Amino acid sequence: MGKWQGAAAICLNDNNQLLMVLQGTVEEEKTWAVPSGDKEAAEDFKACCIREVYEETGYIVAILKEIYCQQNEAVEVHYFETVMIDGQMMIHDPDELIYDIAWQSKNEVAQLSLTFPEDRAFLLSLFQ
Numbered sequence: 001m002g003k004w005q006g007a008a009a010i011c012l013n014d015n016n017q018l019l020m021v022l023q024g025t026v027e028e029e030k031t032w033a034v035p036s037g038d039k040e041a042a043e044d045f046k047a048c049c050i051r052e053v054y055e056e057t058g059y060i061v062a063i064l065k066e067i068y069c070q071q072n073e074a075v076e077v078h079y080f081e082t083v084m085i086d087g088q089m090m091i092h093d094p095d096e097l098i099y100d101i102a103w104q105s106k107n108e109v110a111q112l113s114l115t116f117p118e119d120r121a122f123l124l125s126l127f128q
Helices: 045-057 106-111 117-125
Strands: 006-012 018-023 031-033 036-038 060-070 077-087 096-106
Touching: 006 018, 006 045, 006 060, 018 045, 031 060, 036 045, 045 060, 045 077, 045 096, 106 117
Parallel strands: 006 077
Antiparallel strands: 006 036, 018 031, 018 096, 060 077
């Protein structure tokens, strides 16, 4: 089995809130994460990021820059700083794993049950 590859979006609004989604399979406890997902064979990491944000939140984003890459033997995830340019909050997720969309403050991110708890320090460092 090959390495899992994907992309994640870091999108802060004018109120210094981070775009996050509540996710999980039907049988799992639902947890919060930034919009993210699997890279499809025909796309690069930036295209993956833009697609995942749209599918999971309804927002159209532009990539500003890559800000972090988590990579080990099992995964390669590229985190991109993004800015919302269009769209409206709506779940389009074909995998039906998204249950809610919210803009979360730094204090909220500090308290949320995260899908990837190891990302908490990184996410908190993004706030102004």
